[in-house]
Amino acid sequence: MTMTDTLIAAGALNVSPAASPAASVMWLVIAVPLASAAVLLLAGRRSDKWGHILGVAAPTVSFLIAAWGLFDLLSRPANDRIQDFDLAWWLTNGIDLDFGLRVDQLSLTFVLLVTFVGTLIHVYSVAYMGHDPDRRRFFAYLNFFVAAMLLLVLANSYLVLFVGWEGVGLASYLLIGFWNQRIEYAVAAKKAFIANRIGDVGLLLAMMIMFSEFGTLRFGDVFAAIAGVASWDPGHATVICTSIGLALLLAACGKSAQFPLQSWLGDAMAGPTPVSALIHAATMVTAGVYLVVRSGPIFEQTPVARLVVLIVGAVTLLFGAIVGCAKDDMKKALAASTMSQIGYMMLAAGLGPVGAIFAIMHLVTHGFFKAGLFLGAGSVMHAMKDQVDMRRFGRLDKFMRLTWLTFMMGWLAILGVPPFAGFFSKDKIIEQAFVPPPDALWQAWVFGAVALLGAGLTAFYMSRLFFMVFHGQARWTDDQHPHESPPLMTGPMIVLAVGSVSLGLILTLAGFDDYLAPALVQAHHGEPVLNAYLIMALTFVLVLAGAGIAWLKFGRASAVVPELPPAADGLVRAARADLYQDEFNHYALVVPGQTLVAVTTKTDDAVVDGAVRGLAWVFQGLGGLLARIQTGFVRSYAAAMLAGAILLMAIVLAVWI
Amino acid sequence: MTVSAYLLLASVLFVIGTATVLLRRNSIIVFMGIELMLNAANLAFLAFSRMWGNLDGQLAAFFVMVVAAAEVVVGLAIIVSLFRTRRTVSVDDENLMRH
Structure with missing residues (x-):
């Protein structure tokens, strides 16, 4: 330049x-x-x-x-x-x-x-x-x-x-x-970085395909080229669009902690809590959703990649929700919840332009209430000497009124209780999930059911978290004196709580969908397979049920929460271990990788180096054999010369005569 | 006398020289064996020269004598210096250059 x-x-x-x-x-x-x-x-x-x-x-x-x-x-x-x-x-x-x-x-x-x-x-x-x-x-x-x-x-x-x-x-x-003096935090950082790098490969691949096919990487030019896909050879067009779509999805999975690259997000809670709130809840992890929504014109051309987006979203949604139900670490439960909520967004983004609008809307409302929840969690940790085990909280509502109130707003928002923010975004996503795409009715039932189930699970794990932290018996460790946080901390929490209460309503009344729609692909509205009000009612019943069960188990005054995790059945144990995601990665990726390295090292040593060493060994041996002739016995040399001379003469005579 | 008598003598001398080189240990004697072989060759040269009636063989014989003289100088010098350093002139003991 x-x-x-x-x-x-x-x-x-x-x-x-x-x-x-x-x-x-x-x-x-x-x-x-x-x-x-x-x-x-x-x-x-x-x-x-x-x-x-x-x-x-x-x-x-x-x-x-x-x-x-x-x-x-x-x-x-x-x-x-x-x-x-x-x-x-x-x-x-x-x-x-x-x-x-x-x-x-x-x-x-x-x-x-x-x-x-x-x-x-x-x-x-x-x-x-x-x-x-x-x-x-x-x-x-x-x-x-x-x-x-x-x-x-x-x-x-x-x-x-x-x-x-x-x-x-x-x-x-x-x-x-940030606190890399603690080795496990440094390891968590590396884990996040490596998982992200795998996603980055996807983005690079997508860019390479775009560049070789369209010769440009600008959104405008790429989308214009992709719109003209109808004039291509159909087979070629499908391959190109699908591979770009899948590569972009891989990138989105890495950044947004979606299945199968989700394992880093839980460990990312090693960072200071404001980081968890800003980067690993409100903004950075939603970049994958942004990428999918921004690349809408590409996904519009490839039903296969879109279906994979839907599947990834649905799987992650349930994955995060199940893990969230069993976690005792407050921040890790919130991380699982983030994963699950981004699963909702990804699901919505895969549904097409209408879904994408609600994906972005949920992203915005989620950014507010999840940031608020994380800041609340940080405030609780601040009061409880960095304790994160929810089994050692309880009855904090009396000591931290502001934190309790703001956290409650975030809790109601994520549950999707009307008129809190989550209701306007998440309910719309569930409703959209029930809208069947042309000639694929089963999708509406499968993804709709998953979204509904996710809402119930969300209600359970968030209520469990809320009740375990703020209600029930006090189960503090000794020497705890919970106190409200300073105004510099509660101030932002209050602002975010206000957003959690009102943002959904404001965005809906202000016509967020009409505002956003021109930036996306032209939408074609479809009707859900169930009546929209029936879906809303079902969602609400499931949310109430989830919250009710959580209240019975953890919330009421007589509920007993053991201070150590009680013995549990297989599913709970699996959920506590993040559904064995690390074990899976270890045995499916790390062990084969290490084996491959060991085998190639051995092969290199035995075959490549072995050939070189073997050659040297052969010549050394030959030399050793030849060296034996060099006896140092001069008369034997003379005899050899004589024999040679006689031999030569014999040959000469034999040829001549 | 015919040429074959000279050649017979040359052969006998050459065989004696060869045997001396191969069988004796004293390097002076070995050296003498070499000289004997050279002179056997000279004799053959002269006999053939005489037989063909030209001087080529005699010329070759002179060359051999000159080279042999030079060789004697170098060879004896080596033998003397070996004897001075190692107190022996046996060819079987000279194995410093052995592998």
Whole structure:
């Protein structure tokens, strides 16, 4: 890139005329937190005193710019809200690898979610990490994460998205291993990083196929090319679209902890709780859903890949819910719940454009209530000396009124109790799951049933968590003095609780689906196989049942919760062990890999090196044999010479005569 | 006298020289055996020269004598220096270059 290009990039001079003023400064949304992270990391200990202030200011500024961007976007006509523009370009032999942003309804929704929830969690972290000597470094990483996540969602091509994609993976790694002096936390960070790398291979594969087929990675051009797929050879088109779709899904599974790459998320709770709230609940783990929704035009062309998305979503939904029912570690139960809720989003994203709208809506509401739940969990841990075992909580509602109330809002929201936020997003997903695609009625029944069952399980495990922590008998360890957290922590929790209560209603009344629809593929509405109100009623009954069972077992005053996990049957034991996901990975992947390495090492040693060594051995032996002739006995040499001479003469004479 | 008598003598001398080289241990004697073989060859050269009536064989004999003289110088020098360092002139003891 030349100097001029740099200047143009910095000044954003080459923005296409279509971009509005707010959109054309949208790069600042990314640049501000990135610059803040750079300052905090480069200034080192010198910035310890004021680091957290800068750390909080950066996402706040980003949020304000994004809010301006939203007003700007809303002021434009509904069919002209997708603004695609380049900030810098690299032309190499005719391959255009532009760095550009796309400001549209979808990306702006994400930007607002990330910056708003991000800012709140930054504020919370000021207090939560108050006693940590490395708080400044923590804020630097958080800011870096925000910048990378914003780059991911604002990108206008898969290439730029990939940069952000890798950036959030790195931030996640750094933050999970933030307390890397504890070896198991460092291991958890590595586990997350490696699982993410496997997904990244999928994204790379998808990009390579796109580039070789379409010669471009820009969303606009790729989607335009994929729309013209009808004119291709049908067999070729199916192969290309399906392989791109499946590769993208692999990427989404890695980032969003979906089956079969889900095993890292539980261990990722090793990071500080604000990290779990921001990265491993509200934003980064939803990047996979974003990728699938953003790539909607591709999935639209490939029913096979879409069906796989549905299956992955459904399996993960149940997987997370089952694991969540048995976990005693509060954060790991919430992580399982996150996995399950993202399973809902993935399921919805696989249902097509209408489902995708509710996937994004659930993503937004989930971002609020799950962040709120995690912050609540952090507040409880703060009060209970970093205790996470729910069997040692109980009766905390009397001591932490604000935490209890805000947590309750999040709990009701995730249950989907009307009119809390989850009701408007999750119930819609369940309803959409019952809508049969053309000529596949069975799908509606299977996925609808799974979604319904998931709602019941969600109600059970979340209520179990809520009652075990805040109600029942106090089962604290000695020397516990629970107390309410400082206002810097409860403040963000209250804001998120307000969102958990009202966001669903606000988004529905404000017409979120009409707002988002133009950014997606044209939708064709279908009717569910059951009456929508019947589905709603069934969901509500299942939720009540789940919550009721949890109350009977853990909530009422006479309920006895053993302080150690009681003996249980096979399913509960399996769920406590994460359905043996680590064992499965160990025996299905690690052991074969190690065996392969051992075998190839042995083969190399025996065959390749063996051939070389054998050759050397043969010549050494031959040399040894020949060396025996060298007796050092001069007269034998003379005799040999004589014999040779006679032999030669005999030959000469024999030839001549 | 015919040529064959000379050749017979040359053969006898050569065989004696060869036997000396192969059977004797004293390097001086071995050396003498070599000289004897060379002179047997010289005799054969001269006999053939005479037989053909030209001087080629005599010329070859002169070459052999010159080379033999040079060889004697080098060979005796080696034998003397070996004797000085190892107090022996037996060829069977000279095995420093053995593998």
